[in-house]
Each structure stands twice: as structure tokens, then as C-alpha cells.
Amino acid sequence: MKGGIELLILKGGTVVTLGEDCRVIEDSGLVIDGETITGVGKSNDILAEYGNKEGVTVKDLGGRLVIPGFLNAHMHLYSSFARGMSIAGPSPKTFKEILERLWWSMDKDLMTEEELYYSALIGAIDSLKSGTTAILDHHASFGMIEGSLDVLEKALKDAGLKGSLCFEVSDRWGPKARDASIEENVRFIRKNANDPFVRAMFGLHASFTLEDETLKRCAEEAEGLNASFHFHLAEGLADVTDARERGYKGVTDRLYELGVLIPGSLAIHGVHIDEPEIELLAKCGVNVVHNPESNMNNAVGVPNVVGMIAKGVNVGLGTDGYTPSMLESAKVAYIIHKHERRDPTVGWTETAKMLFESNAAIFSAHFGKPMGVIKEGAAADLVVLDYYPPTPLTPQNLLGHLIFGIRDSAVNTVIAGGREVVKDHVLVSVDEESVMAEAKKVAERYWKKRS
Known part of the structure; x- marks a missing residue:
């Protein structure tokens, strides 16, 4: 672990890694250590290697689709x-x-x-x-x-x-x-x-x-x-x-x-x-x-x-x-x-x-770091989607699922720099409701200035 930051394990998802060696991993396991992905594989293998370590948090993705952010x-x-x-x-x-x-x-x-x-x-x-x-x-x-x-x-x-x-x-x-x-x-x-x-x-x-x-x-x-x-x-x-x-x-x-x-x-x-x-x-x-x-x-x-x-x-x-x-x-x-x-x-x-x-x-x-890919050493930037493919999902047809089957409303969890900023469709990094209310006041004053 880097700097005492807890390891986060994401298990039970369907991962599409993208990158040169793109794979679809069902019942996957991902390890996030700080801002970096340090493990990618099947859930059982990842849990066997990392699950008993001190300070580990495990999150079950319930079969959801996981792709790079x-x-x-x-x-x-x-x-x-x-x-x-x-x-x-x-x-x-x-x-x-x-x-x-x-x-x-x-x-x-x-x-x-x-x-x-x-x-x-x-x-x-x-x-x-x-x-x-x-x-x-x-x-x-x-x-x-x-x-x-x-x-x-x-x-x-x-x-x-x-x-x-x-x-x-x-x-x-x-x-x-x-x-x-x-x-x-x-x-x-x-x-x-x-x-x-x-x-x-x-x-x-x-x-x-x-x-x-x-x-x-x-x-x-x-x-x-x-x-x-x-x-x-x-x-x-x-x-x-x-x-x-x-x-x-x-x-x-x-x-x-x-x-x-x-x-x-x-x-x-x-x-x-x-x-x-x-x-x-x-x-x-x-x-x-x-x-x-x-x-x-x-x-x-x-x-x-x-x-x-x-x-x-x-x-x-x-x-x-x-x-x-x-x-x-x-x-x-x-x-x-x-x-x-x-x-x-x-x-x-x-x-x-x-x-x-x-x-x-x-x-x-x-x-200066691999992004847009899920692999060891890459940036821990991920999106978890409420999408359960009704047809076969392969490395070659991910775009077809995105274009014809997935909407923004499917975004369940977002991790950027190893930090969960969206959980269960809710932004947790800042209070969205209060931000939008204050932004409206600022925008109203700005609009008046321009009228």
C-alpha cells in the first residue's frame, strides 16, 4: 500500500479492459492502490491474493459493466x-x-x-x-x-x-x-x-x-x-x-x-x-x-x-x-x-x-501514465455501468453496446484518481444540490451584468 492508503477491491463485475490486449473478464476482480490499478483478473484469484491483507475494502459490483472512464x-x-x-x-x-x-x-x-x-x-x-x-x-x-x-x-x-x-x-x-x-x-x-x-x-x-x-x-x-x-x-x-x-x-x-x-x-x-x-x-x-x-x-x-x-x-x-x-x-x-x-x-x-x-x-x-485502459500500472479511472448485456459482449463489439444499448443514466459509479466520486448514481465529492443552487445565483448576477 502507498502512503497508508487502503486497497480497494472491485469484485463481481464484467470488465472490458480496452487497450492493445483488450479482454472481457466476467466475474472480475480489480485492485486499486491509491491512484493506480495494481491487479486485474478473476474475482476468486484477486480475493485469494489480496483479500486477507490489512486495510482492504471490497465492493461487489453485482455483475455491472466496468470500462475505463x-x-x-x-x-x-x-x-x-x-x-x-x-x-x-x-x-x-x-x-x-x-x-x-x-x-x-x-x-x-x-x-x-x-x-x-x-x-x-x-x-x-x-x-x-x-x-x-x-x-x-x-x-x-x-x-x-x-x-x-x-x-x-x-x-x-x-x-x-x-x-x-x-x-x-x-x-x-x-x-x-x-x-x-x-x-x-x-x-x-x-x-x-x-x-x-x-x-x-x-x-x-x-x-x-x-x-x-x-x-x-x-x-x-x-x-x-x-x-x-x-x-x-x-x-x-x-x-x-x-x-x-x-x-x-x-x-x-x-x-x-x-x-x-x-x-x-x-x-x-x-x-x-x-x-x-x-x-x-x-x-x-x-x-x-x-x-x-x-x-x-x-x-x-x-x-x-x-x-x-x-x-x-x-x-x-x-x-x-x-x-x-x-x-x-x-x-x-x-x-x-x-x-x-x-x-x-x-x-x-x-x-x-x-x-x-x-x-x-x-x-x-x-x-505520463496509461489512461483509457484497465491494466496493472494504469490510472485508476473507471466507470461502472448499470448494464447487463442482453447479447454477447466481446472486445470487438463494445462500441455497438455503447451506441445502441447504453445511456448516461446507466452511470452508477465513477472512480477518478482512485477516488469514488459517484456512488449509486449520486455525486459524493461535493453537495450537488447546494452547488447548483449557488451557481444559479451567480449566473443570475452574471446575466444581469450582460443585459
């Missing part, structure tokens, strides 16, 4: 207060108008620790209750830049959700805000470089709100910190048009020439990129993150995920703040490419790869 490769926690919010005046007709009249207006008015904390806490709670155990968040609060990521970190740790944070650098609010946002990234990356629960990346907004000199400066800062970038790529056509007007072949080439396309970085969306740009991303070792529901909601188009994967790009899956649910995102990812291509043969392989393999690779590399 879902991983969300792109989230915007600050968007929580937009829920139900209306936009004054006529409805935005373009994606750029949506940004200007909703999101940029909103992030400029986020200016208190209270607003940041509760908006993040709402998103963290909703993520956990949908079975997500870790997120890569992209933050913007230009009313409060300095120290903002510390506030989000507190919310994540209070709720028990693992995460990686960054601040969205942009030139749209002038040099003072730009400089402060760069410094917030630098400060937080240094502070959290080795934190096992909350890590850091270097955040950038879309290319069209960033000047060349700003991108060069960020590239230099990131190189000195050995940090990777988290940025929006060609989500809308404005990104492409802007890059060409600046004299570049396209937005991807611009970011390449200015030093942003470094290995391990996250290029979010990639809706409007062509084949040479896809090949460039693959060459540079940059991950793309697909957010199907957000793309549909903003009517920006459908990225060529099938082509990206075929060209060797590691394409992960996220939600872009549209939903906290990775299960929901996977269900849409599975059908959107069939619909777009009028081809029923696509979607299965790509969705399984994004959800199970690519996200696991992104998070494992970033956190």
Missing part, C-alpha cells in the same frame, strides 16, 4: 453559464457572428473568481455524472486572466475530475490582454508540470484572431517550457480566408511556418483543411480533435475524419462544451459521417478508434 479531449468549462442564455437582437447568421455576439461577449464579462469557479464546477459535475473522468479544457475569461486557471484547478479537484487546463491567447482584446493570457499559460504550465491530477497546455484561439508576432512569441515560450499547444483549427472559413489574406497557402501552413505545429499539440475541429494540410498535421505529430455535435450546432461543416485517420493523423474525440457527455458525442460521431458521405460502411472503425484508442494515447502521453 471516458476521456474528453476538448472541453470549454466556462460555457456552463451560457445554458439557456439568449442573444439580443436578430439571430447570428454566420459562425463568426456566433463568436462575436455570444462567446466573445461572454468571455469578456467573466471577471470574478466566483463566476469562474461555479461555471467550472457545473461542467465538472456534469462530466463526472456522465462517466467522464478526465478532460482537456480550453479556457477564456478576459475579464479575469491572472490566476484564472488556479480557480478552475480548484473546481476540478473539489469535484474529483482530472484535467488539463490552458488559457486562450488572442489579439482580439488588445495587447494588454494578450500579454496577460500568455503569462497565465506560462505561469500555470510551470506550476503544474508534474501535477498528477491537473496538468497544463499552452492555449491559443483560432488563427484569425492571432497576429504573426503573437504566434511566434507563443512558439518561443512553449519551446522553452517543453509544452504543447491546444488551439482551434479551421473551424470556420474565416480562419482559412484570414490566412490566405496574410499571404499563406492556408491556415495549417501558417501555423507550421510560425512554429505552432509541434508534436503532441491539439488542433481542434479541422473542418476546412485539405489533403496536403492533413498530411502536414500527420507529419508534425499533431492530434486533431473531432467535436461532431458542436460542428452541427454551429453549421460549420463536417471534417474529413475518415481521410485524416487514413493519412495517419491521430484523431481524438471531444465535446467542445456542447455537452459533457462523451457517450453522446460518440453516438453522433458514429452517424454523422455515414450521413455526410451517404455511406453506411463508415463510422464504426473511426469512432471506436477516436473514443478508445486516440483519446487514450493523447491523455496517456500528456499525463
Whole structure:
């Protein structure tokens, strides 16, 4: 046992391990020691080896399905207060108008620790209750830049959700805000470089709100910190048009020439990129993150995920703040490419790869520990589902059970970093009812400020 922490044994579940050697283990036994899985096998074998040790807690899962916790490769926690919010005046007709009249207006008015904390806490709670155990968040609060990521970190740790944070650098609010946002990234990356629960990346907004000199400066800062970038790529056509007007072949080439396309970085969306740009991303070792529901909601188009994967790009899956649910995102990812291509043969392989393999690779590399897999030495991040397969369950057909048989309501228990944060469908890390009541008060004051 590490540091005197009790061992937790989960017995009697049906485990799908995922990973390269994916197995389905019925009547399984799992051993959790601190933040790490230290034993995986059949219940009888695990109990025989660990059951008589001092300080062991045994939990019977009653045949429930156990899988690695879902991983969300792109989230915007600050968007929580937009829920139900209306936009004054006529409805935005373009994606750029949506940004200007909703999101940029909103992030400029986020200016208190209270607003940041509760908006993040709402998103963290909703993520956990949908079975997500870790997120890569992209933050913007230009009313409060300095120290903002510390506030989000507190919310994540209070709720028990693992995460990686960054601040969205942009030139749209002038040099003072730009400089402060760069410094917030630098400060937080240094502070959290080795934190096992909350890590850091270097955040950038879309290319069209960033000047060349700003991108060069960020590239230099990131190189000195050995940090990777988290940025929006060609989500809308404005990104492409802007890059060409600046004299570049396209937005991807611009970011390449200015030093942003470094290995391990996250290029979010990639809706409007062509084949040479896809090949460039693959060459540079940059991950793309697909957010199907957000793309549909903003009517920006459908990225060529099938082509990206075929060209060797590691394409992960996220939600872009549209939903906290990775299960929901996977269900849409599975059908959107069939619909777009009028081809029923696509979607299965790509969705399984994004959800199970690519996200696991992104998070494992970033956190320095195996994630998205159940094996000895992996992170103790698990979701237990009230699901008893009515048809055979195999390593090859788990996605079919998730897409066609499982809903978020099936999330029974969630363990993140070895800590049970959801038990029997109830969040136990914080008092959800009181958090939501207080968040409503904070949101009401925030909305009045914007009216």
C-alpha cells in the first residue's frame, strides 16, 4: 500500500479492459492502490491474493459493466453559464457572428473568481455524472486572466475530475490582454508540470484572431517550457480566408511556418483543411480533435475524419462544451459521417478508434501514465455501468453496446484518481444540490451584468 492508503477491491463485475490486449473478464476482480490499478483478473484469484491483507475494502459490483472512464479531449468549462442564455437582437447568421455576439461577449464579462469557479464546477459535475473522468479544457475569461486557471484547478479537484487546463491567447482584446493570457499559460504550465491530477497546455484561439508576432512569441515560450499547444483549427472559413489574406497557402501552413505545429499539440475541429494540410498535421505529430455535435450546432461543416485517420493523423474525440457527455458525442460521431458521405460502411472503425484508442494515447502521453485502459500500472479511472448485456459482449463489439444499448443514466459509479466520486448514481465529492443552487445565483448576477 502507498502512503497508508487502503486497497480497494472491485469484485463481481464484467470488465472490458480496452487497450492493445483488450479482454472481457466476467466475474472480475480489480485492485486499486491509491491512484493506480495494481491487479486485474478473476474475482476468486484477486480475493485469494489480496483479500486477507490489512486495510482492504471490497465492493461487489453485482455483475455491472466496468470500462475505463471516458476521456474528453476538448472541453470549454466556462460555457456552463451560457445554458439557456439568449442573444439580443436578430439571430447570428454566420459562425463568426456566433463568436462575436455570444462567446466573445461572454468571455469578456467573466471577471470574478466566483463566476469562474461555479461555471467550472457545473461542467465538472456534469462530466463526472456522465462517466467522464478526465478532460482537456480550453479556457477564456478576459475579464479575469491572472490566476484564472488556479480557480478552475480548484473546481476540478473539489469535484474529483482530472484535467488539463490552458488559457486562450488572442489579439482580439488588445495587447494588454494578450500579454496577460500568455503569462497565465506560462505561469500555470510551470506550476503544474508534474501535477498528477491537473496538468497544463499552452492555449491559443483560432488563427484569425492571432497576429504573426503573437504566434511566434507563443512558439518561443512553449519551446522553452517543453509544452504543447491546444488551439482551434479551421473551424470556420474565416480562419482559412484570414490566412490566405496574410499571404499563406492556408491556415495549417501558417501555423507550421510560425512554429505552432509541434508534436503532441491539439488542433481542434479541422473542418476546412485539405489533403496536403492533413498530411502536414500527420507529419508534425499533431492530434486533431473531432467535436461532431458542436460542428452541427454551429453549421460549420463536417471534417474529413475518415481521410485524416487514413493519412495517419491521430484523431481524438471531444465535446467542445456542447455537452459533457462523451457517450453522446460518440453516438453522433458514429452517424454523422455515414450521413455526410451517404455511406453506411463508415463510422464504426473511426469512432471506436477516436473514443478508445486516440483519446487514450493523447491523455496517456500528456499525463505520463496509461489512461483509457484497465491494466496493472494504469490510472485508476473507471466507470461502472448499470448494464447487463442482453447479447454477447466481446472486445470487438463494445462500441455497438455503447451506441445502441447504453445511456448516461446507466452511470452508477465513477472512480477518478482512485477516488469514488459517484456512488449509486449520486455525486459524493461535493453537495450537488447546494452547488447548483449557488451557481444559479451567480449566473443570475452574471446575466444581469450582460443585459
